[in-house]
Amino acid sequence: MLRKDTSAWLGRAVAALAALVWLAAAAPVTAAARTDAAPTDAGGTSMDRVRTAETNRAKWLGDTPSPLAETDPELAAMRDRLVYGEILDQGTLDTRQAALVTLAALTASQALAPLEAQAGAALRVSASAADIRETLYQCAPYVGFPRVEAALAVVNPVLKAHGAALPLEKQATVDEKTRLADGIAVQKKIFGAEHIDALRANAPEGQKAIIANYLSAFCFGDLYTRRVLDLKMRELVTFSAIVALGGCDPQARAHAAANVNVGNSKQNLVDALAVMLPLIGFPRTLNGLAAVNAAVPEQTR
Template sequence: MTTGQVSDRFARGQARLEEISGQDAQAFTESLRDIAPDLARYVVEFAYGDVHSRPGLNAADRQLAVLGALVAQGDTQEQVRRQTGIALHVGLEPRQVVEAVTHLILVVGIPRVLNALVAVRAAIEERGLKADPIEVGANTERQRDRYAYGEARLRQIAGDDGVTVIRALDPIAPDLGRYIVEFAWGEVYDRPGISVRERQLATLGAMIGFGDTPKQQKTHFKIALRQGLTPEELVELVVQVAPKAGFPRVLNALAGLREVLDERGLTV
């Protein structure tokens, strides 16, 4: 794109990209100039000029949702590396990024998280940084009765709705319900490093990016509201995922969010 052809949207997008990624912004557009210059323009204008420049959600929160969506899709290591760099540039600490990605084993499984962490490590090391690992020692209270500990944490975070979801598994797969309570809620959601609110940003980004998770998305939209995310912030979270996951998955997520807000008499 020549100087005379630069649109307001492109200028806004380039400015936003430079603001959140620093020196990497120019390298990205140059990397596509010889093969797909229009794609570079679409990314700058739409993903950054239109979407990432919107108000309603800060840059760090947007990056948690973006990383969730990318990790969920798999085979996106280069994009995870780039977006980790942006996350670090906008103020997330290395250990926060690592913890957010680790949390996603609950949504996308261990293999995709392991692959993503290779890219996260590369981005951290490229910047001369180090992620001080979070290692949780033995929790005496949890080890005494893992299920009771997990259920208490589930009620604290998700309320009675979360327990109802688990109880529904009793007639067909009670052990799966037990695993979810003990591992997901008693161990992973109990970890330090990031807040439950931040975990919900990454979780919902991953569920939307993964697709085919309408019931789970509704459950976690409810949890997000309980953790202080506003209806406006949740709409922005969904919109932010559009450039990474595509319009169909985002439209489906918005339909589920609308149902949750309507059930609670909330508006945007």
């Protein structure tokens, strides 16, 4: 009886020892795997936003300290990890496009303090002084001259600090004799000749100055014909400014379609909205997304 108990005990001891040996061999591999892998959240998504945010913030803003981080470090971390750790690290827009979309949104929103910082960021990530000026000018027909003038008041000192000589080189291609005809030509190129001809023909007599003349000559003649930004970039800036301004859903839909007409993709527009999201909030972003979906419905299988 004693021998049977002893034998059973020895069997259990050997099995336990074998399990310990196996665990000891496996433990270093497991530890190494945990060291090499990025932390994940409950859904398995990479949580490496902190390092990415630090790298991208330095790329865009250099070593400029964040005043918000001094007083409200948690909110600053939320902002920076969303903007620089996620949004600006993905999507179809290059850094120049994302920078100009940002400037358009801030101009429309009249967020002048961040506009100053982002003007410097735009220069740092490959936008030129002329790109920045044309972006702000392009906003004028949609957000009004006072907002653009206020934006220029904070942006121009940044351009000068980076070596730009003001005023910058002229980029107009029209004069008093050609601005209306050239504006109509650009409108037709973007929206289609039939649509523009009907718009002008059907404008009520008392409203023709706004609908048929100021729109064509000022908005399209004076602005869309300028050099530096091509039609694709001008339409992306226009769409961004309109969405950021808010309350302009018909115009947002029209310019979402116009973007596609000149060669931007639906995903370009969605990614521009993502860039603007931290600047304008979810309501205006979702309104912009609704405008995009109305103008360019999703492909269904």
